[in-house]
Amino acid sequence: xxxxxxxxxxxxxxxxxxxxxxxxxxxxxxxxxxxxxxxxxxxxxxxxxxxxxxxxxxxxxxxxxxxxxxxxxxxxxxxxxxxxxxxxxxxxxxxxxxxxxxxxxxxxxxxxxxxxxxxxxxxxxxxxxxxxxxxxxxxxxxxxxxxxxxxxxxxxxxxxxxxxxxxxxxxxxxxxxxxxxxxxxxxxxxxxxxxxxxxxxxxxxxxxxxxxxxxxxxxxxxxxxxxxxxxxxxxxxxxxxxxxxxxxxxxxxxxxxxxxxxxxxxxxxxxxxxxxxxxxxxx
Amino acid sequence: xxxxxxxxxxxxxxxxxxxxxxxxxxxxxxxxxxxxxxxxxxxxxxxxxxxxxxxxxxxxxxxxxxxxxxxxxxxxxxxxxxxxxxxxxxxxxxxxxxxxxxxxxxxxxxxxxxxxxxxxxxxxxxxxxxxxxxxxxxxxxxxxxxxxxxxxxxxxxxxxxxxxxxxxxxxxxxxxxxxxxxxxxxxxxxxxxxxxxxxxxxxxxxxxxxxxxxxxxxxxxxxxxxxxxxxxxxxxxxxxxxxxxxxxxxxxxxxxxxxxxxxxxxxxxxxxxxxxxxxxxxx
Numbered sequence: 056x057x058x059x060x061x062x063x064x065x066x067x068x069x070x071x072x073x074x075x076x077x078x079x080x081x082x083x084x085x086x087x088x089x090x091x092x093x094x095x096x097x098x099x100x101x102x103x104x105x106x107x108x109x110x111x112x113x114x115x116x117x118x119x120x121x122x123x124x125x126x127x128x129x130x131x132x133x134x135x136x137x138x139x140x141x142x143x144x145x146x147x148x149x150x151x152x153x154x155x156x157x158x159x160x161x162x163x164x165x166x167x168x169x170x171x172x173x174x175x176x177x178x179x180x181x182x183x184x185x186x187x188x189x190x191x192x193x194x195x196x197x198x199x200x201x202x203x204x205x206x207x208x209x210x211x212x213x214x215x216x217x218x219x220x221x222x223x224x225x226x227x228x229x230x231x232x233x234x235x236x237x238x239x240x241x242x243x244x245x246x247x248x249x250x251x252x253x254x255x256x257x258x259x260x261x262x263x264x265x266x267x268x269x270x271x272x273x274x275x276x277x278x279x280x281x282x283x284x285x286x287x288x289x290x291x292x293x294x295x296x297x298x299x300x301x302x303x304x305x306x307x308x309x310x311x312x313x314x315x316x317x318x319x320x321x322x323x324x325x326x327x328x329x330x331x332x333x334x335x336x337x338x
Numbered sequence: 339x340x341x342x343x344x345x346x347x348x349x350x351x352x353x354x355x356x357x358x359x360x361x362x363x364x365x366x367x368x369x370x371x372x373x374x375x376x377x378x379x380x381x382x383x384x385x386x387x388x389x390x391x392x393x394x395x396x397x398x399x400x401x402x403x404x405x406x407x408x409x410x411x412x413x414x415x416x417x418x419x420x421x422x423x424x425x426x427x428x429x430x431x432x433x434x435x436x437x438x439x440x441x442x443x444x445x446x447x448x449x450x451x452x453x454x455x456x457x458x459x460x461x462x463x464x465x466x467x468x469x470x471x472x473x474x475x476x477x478x479x480x481x482x483x484x485x486x487x488x489x490x491x492x493x494x495x496x497x498x499x500x501x502x503x504x505x506x507x508x509x510x511x512x513x514x515x516x517x518x519x520x521x522x523x524x525x526x527x528x529x530x531x532x533x534x535x536x537x538x539x540x541x542x543x544x545x546x547x548x549x550x551x552x553x554x555x556x557x558x559x560x561x562x563x564x565x566x567x568x569x570x571x572x573x574x575x576x577x578x579x580x581x582x583x584x585x586x587x588x589x590x591x592x593x594x595x596x597x598x599x600x601x602x603x604x605x606x607x608x609x610x611x612x613x614x615x616x617x618x619x620x621x
Binding site: 056060067068069071072154155156157158159160161162163180181184185188189191210211214215216217218 | 350351352354355438440441442443444446467468474493494497498499500501
């Protein structure tokens with residue numbers, strides 16, 4: 056960690072106006088991560104990637120132990136995407152002793168994954184804050200598949216006056232529409248097939264909302280989405296919600312918010328997938 | 339705030355290895371603050387002083403409204419002590435909307451002022467974090483009169499990997515022993531006279547502990563201190579505690595900790611004073 060700090064400090068000393076871009080990940084990189092690295096590459100002079108499977112953002116019954124890891128493959132992908140510096144600390148390096156400091160973000164953490172994964176965003180908040188303090192990036196790049204995570208981190212950065220620009224990047228999908236995720240490797244073939252209902256439904260609903268001008272009641276849309284997903288025998292819905300974005304407050308009609316998010320989390324077998332679409336309706 | 343950020347950023351661009359020292363205060367400066375500014379002056383290239391009476395670290399029945407303020411006098415003292423930059427934001431600038439982000443430090447906040455001023459250190463934690471993010475100092479200077487505050491901030495900085503050195507500075511006292519505090523101006527003459535019991539008792543106890551080699555039970559000492567303070571009719575004890583420092587855990591005998599703190603908070607009329615002494619006993 057001190058070595059990384061020195062490297063970054065030297066880079067800043069050599070070139071004062073240097074712009075450092077940062078892509079925090081849990082590794083097992085896919086094209087979604089590659090798109091973040093490419094965005095950082097385009098907008099910054101130096102691209103720093105972190106790989107750290109953060110135990111604090113996993114619940115006791117979640118998949119921390121079996122979370123997929125492949126550092127050799129990650130390093131190759133990182134290099135191909137133009138990464139300058141890779142930081143892959145051990146758990147002991149990140150948490151030499153249990154943190155007595157907690158960072159809690161209220162409001163934006165109460166629904167969606169915040170409700171179904173208690174403590175998850177507390178873990179995200181502390182690790183992102185620590186990484187920002189270690190790396191001190193000018194910009195940090197996050198994928199919009201984790202739209203709530205982006206909202207939480209933006210809130211945190213604003214509230215704490217952190218000098219870092221949060222750059223949200225579009226969801227990257229497989230050719231058939233499945234949102235890219237490190238967890239997709241868990242999916243059995245039949246689960247993978249049925250999981251396509253998520254992106255398919257979101258796309259249809261987005262189309263419908265745009266056609267109807269946002270007058271549709273959110274609750275009706277929500278029911279329609281649930282029904283469509285439930286047609287897949289392997290699908291087990293965790294949540295389907297329609298909220299204002301990024302404050303994640305309930306809305307009655309789609310057009311009640313400048314931006315509305317349709318967000319869902321659905322289990323296929325042991326694998327919990329999330330996906331979302333954000334729709335802009337107000338002028 | 340953006341102006342301050344630009345100024346500091348330009349200073350760093352001009353002189354890459356510049357060391358920026360920071361002294362956060364609530365203003366109404368006295369010689370204690372001056373000693374922090376002087377320490378920063380000696381150890382750093384640039385000295386930044388902040389003056390901000392932080393509403394979040396005052397309880398609902400505390401003295402936020404009547405906390406003494408005198409910015410003209412503060413600026414003169416700051417200048418005399420060699421301050422380069424003064425940052426005195428408004429409340430609206432520091433908290434444009436209520437913070438949804440909380441920073442909670444456990445363990446070190448549970449006793450002493452943490453127990454008698456609920457929420458106080460949450461307010462300290464958030465304001466210090468925000469100021470550190472705005473100013474990005476290399477070192478920050480804090481007076482040891484607020485020994486628990488120093489412990490809390492050290493914990494926070496360690497847990498969050500903040501790239502700032504915390505420099506604790508000795509308590510500065512009036513000639514008669516009273517620890518300097520902005521709140522001393524509240525004291526009526528008779529209260530001020532009786533308040534001398536605090537420093538006098540701490541000094542005597544320190545002497546006694548050093549002579550006895552730290553074998554004294556902490557509880558006995560605590561009782562002796564309480565008794566001595568209670569002889570003053572205007573003294574109203576909030577707490578007298580003897581703990582390990584800086585982790586602020588209870589000890590049986592003085593020598594049970596590498597460093598032990600004898601800390602007290604006592605009201606004289608409407609004015610709550612704190613004072614402490616830290617004693618090193620183990621080799």
